[in-house]
Amino acid sequence: MNNRTVSLLSDEDLASTVLCDLKRVVREYATAATESTCPQVRQMFTDLLNKTLTAQGQMFEVMKNAQMYELGTSALQTDINKQIQCYTQTQQGTNEWLSNVHGQAGQFAQSNTANTDQQMNNMMQ
Numbered sequence: 001m002n003n004r005t006v007s008l009l010s011d012e013d014l015a016s017t018v019l020c021d022l023k024r025v026v027r028e029y030a031t032a033a034t035e036s037t038c039p040q041v042r043q044m045f046t047d048l049l050n051k052t053l054t055a056q057g058q059m060f061e062v063m064k065n066a067q068m069y070e071l072g073t074s075a076l077q078t079d080i081n082k083q084i085q086c087y088t089q090t091q092q093g094t095n096e097w098l099s100n101v102h103g104q105a106g107q108f109a110q111s112n113t114a115n116t117d118q119q120m121n122n123m124m125q
Contacts, residue, residue: 012066015062016063019059019069029045029048029049032045033049
């Protein structure tokens with residue numbers, strides 16, 4: 001009896017499938033980690049994410065060395081700089097918005113505290 005199995009997929013197709021699954025699992029672990037409210041669960045998903053990222057990187061290197069992975073073209077530095085500038089502007093806008101929301105919440109809390117103090121003083125008189 002022959003113990004040899006025959007695969008319907010090539011090594012490249014099998015490796016590509018594994019790489020795609022590792023990428024998907026990375027996304028799912030990242031989502032799970034960011035949505036976890038329990039610190040221990042968050043740490044578990046973070047550890048799993050890091051291990052899966054390592055496995056994905058190793059699979060990519062094996063595929064690249066075996067010429068199973070087609071590398072993309074290099075991006076122009078001007079395109080990279082344009083994206084960095086766009087993301088920086090978005091980050092600055094988000095930070096300003098958060099600062100305004102936080103400031104308004106703080107002002108609201110202060111005004112409510114002052115109103116409550118005034119009401120208490122009026123009641124005591």
